[in-house]
Structures are given as structure tokens and as C-alpha cells.
Amino acid sequence: MVQKIENQYKEILNQYMQRQSEQNLYVGQNFSRQLISENISPEEVISVHKAAMQEIYGELPEFVWHSFDFLIEMMINYGLALQERQSLLQRQEELRVEMDLAANVQETLLKTPMPALAGLDIGLLSIPARKMNGDYIYFISDSEGHAGIAVADVIGKGLPAALCMSMVKFGMDSLNNSPADPKEVLGVINRVVEKSIDDSMFVSMFYGKYDSNDSTLTYGSAGHEPAILYRAKSNSFEELYAKGLLLGVSPAASYEQHTVQLEKDDLVIMMTDGVTEGRTDEGFIEREVIFELIDQKKDEPAQRIVQFVYDELERMQNAELRDDFTLVIYKKV
Amino acid sequence: MAFLNACELKKNGVSKKMNIQVNLEEIDNNLTGFIRGEIDAHTAPVLREKLEAYQNQDGLKAVLDLSDVDYMDSTGLGVFVAFYKSVNAKGGHVKLKGLSSRLKRLFDITGLGEIMDIESAGKGGN
Numbered sequence: 377m378v379q380k381i382e383n384q385y386k387e388i389l390n391q392y393m394q395r396q397s398e399q400n401l402y403v404g405q406n407f408s409r410q411l412i413s414e415n416i417s418p419e420e421v422i423s424v425h426k427a428a429m430q431e432i433y434g435e436l437p438e439f440v441w442h443s444f445d446f447l448i449e450m451m452i453n454y455g456l457a458l459q460e461r462q463s464l465l466q467r468q469e470e471l472r473v474e475m476d477l478a479a480n481v482q483e484t485l486l487k488t489p490m491p492a493l494a495g496l497d498i499g500l501l502s503i504p505a506r507k508m509n510g511d512y513i514y515f516i517s518d519s520e521g522h523a524g525i526a527v528a529d530v531i532g533k534g535l536p537a538a539l540c541m542s543m544v545k546f547g548m549d550s551l552n553n554s555p556a557d558p559k560e561v562l563g564v565i566n567r568v569v570e571k572s573i574d575d576s577m578f579v580s581m582f583y584g585k586y587d588s589n590d591s592t593l594t595y596g597s598a599g600h601e602p603a604i605l606y607r608a609k610s611n612s613f614e615e616l617y618a619k620g621l622l623l624g625v626s627p628a629a630s631y632e633q634h635t636v637q638l639e640k641d642d643l644v645i646m647m648t649d650g651v652t653e654g655r656t657d658e659g660f661i662e663r664e665v666i667f668e669l670i671d672q673k674k675d676e677p678a679q680r681i682v683q684f685v686y687d688e689l690e691r692m693q694n695a696e697l698r699d700d701f702t703l704v705i706y707k708k709v
Numbered sequence: 710m711a712f713l714n715a716c717e718l719k720k721n722g723v724s725k726k727m728n729i730q731v732n733l734e735e736i737d738n739n740l741t742g743f744i745r746g747e748i749d750a751h752t753a754p755v756l757r758e759k760l761e762a763y764q765n766q767d768g769l770k771a772v773l774d775l776s777d778v779d780y781m782d783s784t785g786l787g788v789f790v791a792f793y794k795s796v797n798a799k800g801g802h803v804k805l806k807g808l809s810s811r812l813k814r815l816f817d818i819t820g821l822g823e824i825m826d827i828e829s830a831g832k833g834g835n
Contacts (some may be wrong), residue, residue, distance in 0.1 A: 531783045576757070576791035580783075580819065621820030625790060629820070653782065660811075687710035699782075 381416065386428040393432070415462075419448045432597045475535075479507045482538050486545060491517030493588045499678030501686050502702040510537030511648045511702035512544060512603060518554040521588035524561070527704060528581040528623075529648040530601065537700075538576075543572055544579060544623075557579060558583040558596030562631040566598060569624040579623040582646055584706075591708060593644060596633040598621035598623045601649050606664075606670065608641035613667045615642070641680075644706040645670065650699035654689055670705075678707040728752070731759045739770050745777035748785030756785070760792045769801035776807025776830050786819060793825055802826065 388407055392400040411421060426444040429436065486509075490498055502511050510530040517523035528544050530537040547568040551561060561583050569579055580600040586593050595603065599622030602615040620631040638644070645666075655663040669688050673681045682703050690697065712721060729752035730745040740763050747758060771792075775781075793803045806828040808816065811828050816822035 529783075531787045574791075575794045576787040578783075578787065578790060599821070601818065619820065619823070619826065622790075625794075625821070626824065649783065 380575045381411070381414075382424050382427060385424050389425070389428050390432055391542065417458065418451040419455050422448045422451055441543070476509050478535070478538070482508055482589065485542060486512060488513060488515045489517075491515050493517065493523050493586065495523060495588055495591060495709055496523075497678045497707040498704070499680070499682035499695075499707070499709070500702075500704040501682045503686070503697065504700050505650070505697045506534050507536050508538035509700050510534070510541065510652065511700040512541045513702060513704060514545065514548045515619075516548065518551070520555070522554045522585065523588070524554050524556065524583065524585045524670075525646070525704065525706075526561070526581055526583050527566075527600065527603075527646045527648065527702060528579055529700070529702070530579050531577055539574060540569075540577060540579065543569060544581070547552055555587075557633060558585055558594055558618075559631040559633045562596050562598045562623070563629075566621075566623045566629050566631075569628055573624050578625055580648075581623055584644070584646065586706065591638045592635050593638055593706070594633055594635045596631045598619060598629070598631060599625075601647060601652055603645075603647070604643075604644035604645040604667075605636060606645065606674065607639070608674075609639060609645075611671075613670075623648040638706075638708040640657045640708055641674075642708045643674065643678075646704040646706075648700065648702040650697065650701040651685075651689065651703050653699060654693050655698065661689065665692075678705040681705055721804065729755050731756055733759055734764070735763060738766060738768060740772070742771065742773040743777070744773060744775055747779055748781040748788070750782065750784045753788050754782040757788045757791070760788065764792055764795035765799060766801070767799050767825045769796050769799065772806065773798060774807045775805055775812060776809070778809070778812060781812055781815060786815065786821065789825070790821065804828070 383570045384407065388400070388403055392404060408421075411669075416424075422444060426441070426448075429440075430442075437499075463583065492498070500513060500515055504508060504510070512528040512530075513525070514526040514528070515523065526544070526548060528541070530544075531541045544565060548561075551564055562581065566582065579598070581598045582595065582603055583598040584593050584595040584603065595604075595616055595618060597618040598620045602617045605616050606612075607614070607616050616634070616636065618632045618634055621629040623629075652661070652663060666685065666689075669685045670681060673684045678686075682705050685703060686701065689701075728746045729748065732743040734741050744756065746752065769810075776790070789805065796803050804826040805816075807830045808827055809830055813822070813827070816825070816827050821827075
């Protein structure tokens with residue numbers, strides 16, 4: 377192997393010494409790539425060079441050979457740096473594999489069955505900006521026509537946000553009460569979260585309880601982006617605002633709740649700030665833009681509307697999402 | 710005392726300018742601050758580090774002027790929440806002033822406007 381490299385190098389060098397053409401240099405460049413891929417260190421390359429010079433020219437002044445020995449010495453740390461880079465690449469690959477596994481675990485952990493309710497068409501999309509998702513949707517339903525939905529957003533992105541999210545999931549699981557009132561749900565989850573996170577972390581959450589018996593939605597918010605109600609009758613949008621502090625800031629926080637009656641073709645649009653905080657080169661994407669997008673597709677099934685809004689917003693931002701994106705639409709049918 | 714932080718971040722081969730300027734001055738436990746630029750995931754650690762130097766003083770009175778903050782996301786909110794909690798626990802007070810309508814909305818939606826002392830731009834005057 378080494379013998380083969382030495383011979384090849386000598387041949388390429390010899391060609392260059394005779395002609396000094398661009399073509400010869402190009403052959404040399406390609407050969408150096410091969411040396412790198414075979415893990416030949418810089419000091420070894422100089423040794424090979426020295427040996428090749430000896431074979432081609434035989435006698436050269438002593439100082440020339442001494443200078444090569446000195447250069448070899450100079451290159452040893454470069455060789456070590458190269459080795460370090462290779463081991464970093466390997467470690468990076470190991471971390472990537474681990475992150476992939478963690479993302480799979482998260483996906484399984486946070487899976488939530490979508491409720492099937494009479495008179496309600498549900499569309500949803502949740503796309504993480506990185507591998508792990510800091511947004512979360514949780515559904516709970518029963519056979520009496522009640523369905524609860526939680527849309528939550530943990531501050532930050534990636535792994536820390538994902539870990540924090542599991543806490544919300546287990547809080548919701550242990551509550552396990554689909555007719556529960558939003559103010560009660562938010563109060564319980566607030567105490568769970570508050571106990572377990574540090575001062576600069578928090579979670580925002582919207583909670584809505586839909587009752588298919590009388591088509592009402594009761595909702596509350598813990599510092600979350602307000603949901604939007606589209607009224608088909610008046611063709612207008614309104615914010616579903618409810619006062620309430622972010623989860624995890626104060627154990628004493630209490631939450632409001634309000635109820636709206638849904639009519640045929642009304643839409644309830646629930647989202648995280650990844651939808652509303654989009655930015656293009658010209659500035660922020662205003663909420664009116666989102667209203668217009670929904671208006672264009674309001675007669676289609678909920679999933680089609682959700683997908684359309686995502687595709688359009690992604691296009692406006694040159695396919696670069698800055699934050700996790702979650703959008704859920706309830707359509708009364 | 711003036712601190713300037715402007716560094717170039719290389720991300721996806723595109724150079725992005727990260728810009729935040731934090732001026733803090735403390736006299737007799739009164740902290741006056743002026744923050745300029747964008748507070749997001751990239752710049753928030755700079756702000757956090759500067760504020761952490763003061764947050765454990767007993768009875769600190771802090772007034773931070775945000776009138777030149779163009780953008781803030783939830784990471785930025787996190788920094789102010791942590792500062793507010795620490796200062797409050799030590800019997801002090803935090804006031805944020807000069808909030809743009811966009812920032813004011815952020816504090817209102819999150820409910821933080823209810824528990825923290827905030828003032829919009831244009832109110833109060835000099």
C-alpha cells in the first residue's frame with residue numbers, strides 16, 4: 377500500500393518537475409484528495425516527497441534534506457489536528473444517530489388519537505423546526521361526545537423543550553378527564569409544570585373542550601397565542617382571548633374560560649407562535665395574511681386548509697422555518 | 710458602562726448578523742438599563758448574562774428601557790421572567806418601559822403584563 381503510494385507520488389512529481397503544466401497540478405490535486413481519504417498524515421506526505429526526491433535526483437545538498445526533516449517535524453501537529461477532526465466527525469455521527477432515536481421516542485410518546493366526533497371535521501399539522509418538537513397537541517375524548525384539545529408550546533426548541541413537553545403529557549394523562557373545564561385543566565398542569573422547571577422556562581397552552589351535544593366550545597388560555605374563530609355567517613374573524621398566565625411562572629395563577637356556540641361551517645383555528653411569528657425579507661407576516669389564506673380555502677376540508685396555510689407560509693419564508701409550527705383547525709360541519 | 714455585542718454568525722453558509730446592545734448602570738441599588746436590537750434565541754444569552762450579575766442583590770430597583778427593541782421572541786421573555794422572579798424573591802422590583810405595541814401584545818397575551826410592571830412607549834413621558 378505505502379509502496380504503491382510512494383510510486384504513484386514519485387511518478388506525479390516527476391511529471392510535474394519536467395513540464396510544470398496546469399494538467400500536472402490538477403493530477404496532483406486529485407492525488408492529494410486520495411491521500412486524505414486514505415488517512416495519510418501531512419508528515420507522511422513530506423516523507424514520501426523526500427523519498428521521491430532522493431530517488432529522482434539522488435545527490436542534493438545536505439541542507440535540502442535537513443530542511444525536509446525540519447518540515448516533517450513542523451507538520452506533526454497538523455496531523456494530530458486532522459485526527460481530532462476525524463474523531464469529532466465520528467462523534468457527531470453518533471450524536472446524530474442518538475438524536476434520531478430520541479426523536480422517534482418522542483414521536484411515539486406524544487402520539488395522541490384524534491377524536492371522531494359527530495359534526496366536527498379536524499385538520500392538524502405539527503412540524504418541528506429541528507428534530508425534536510417543542511410544540512404539542514393532546515386530544516382526549518369520550519363516548520358521550522366530549523373532546524378536549526390542548527395545544528402547547530414550550531419556550532425554546534430542540535431537546536430541552538422536548539423533555540419539558542413530556543411533563544405536560546404526563547400531567548394530561550394523569551388528569552384523564554375529558555369533560556373537565558379548561559380553567560381546571562390549566563390550573564392542574566400549571567402546578568405540575570411550576571414544580572419542575574427552572575425560572576427561565578415556561579409553557580404556553582390553549583385548552584378547548586368541545587361538546588358535540590350542543591356544539592359548544594369552552595376554552596381557556598395559559599399565555600398562549602389566542603385561537604381564532606371564523607364565523608361563516610358574517611364571514612368574519614375574531615380572536616378567542618382568555619386571560620391567563622403562562623404555565624410554570626406562578627403556582628397561584630388562575631385561569632378564565634369562555635364558551636362559544638359553533639354554527640355550520642364555522643372554523644376554530646388553534647396554533648402556536650411558529651405560525652404567527654413568521655418573518656420574510658420584508659418583515660413580519662401579519663395575522664391578516666393568515667386570515668386571507670384561510671379565507672381562500674374555507675370551503676374545503678379542515679386538513680386541506682391546514683396544509684394550504686402551511687405550504688403558503690413556508691413558501692413566503694423561503695422554506696426556512698424559524699420555529700416549530702403547529703396548526704389545528706376545527707370545522708363545524 | 711457600555712457593552713456592545715455584535716457578532717457574525719455563520720449558519721448554513723449564510724452570514725447572519727446578530728445584534729443586541731445592553732447598557733446597564735447601577736447606582737446605590739438602582740439599576741438603569743437600556744436595551745437595543747433584537748432579543749431572540751441567539752442574543753438572549755448575552756442579555757441573560759448581563760442581568761444575572763445584578764439579580765441577586767437585596768432590594769434591587771431595576772428600570773429597563775426597551776424602546777429600541779425591534780423584536781423579541783419567547784426566549785427573550787424567558788430572560789425577563791427569570792430576572793423578574795429572582796429580583797422579586799430578593800424583595801426588589803423590576804419595571805420595563807418603552808414597550809412597542811408588538812412587545813406590549815406579547816406581554817399581554819402571555820399574562821406577564823398582569824404580574825410585571827410594564828409601560829408602553831409614549832406613556833409616562835419624562
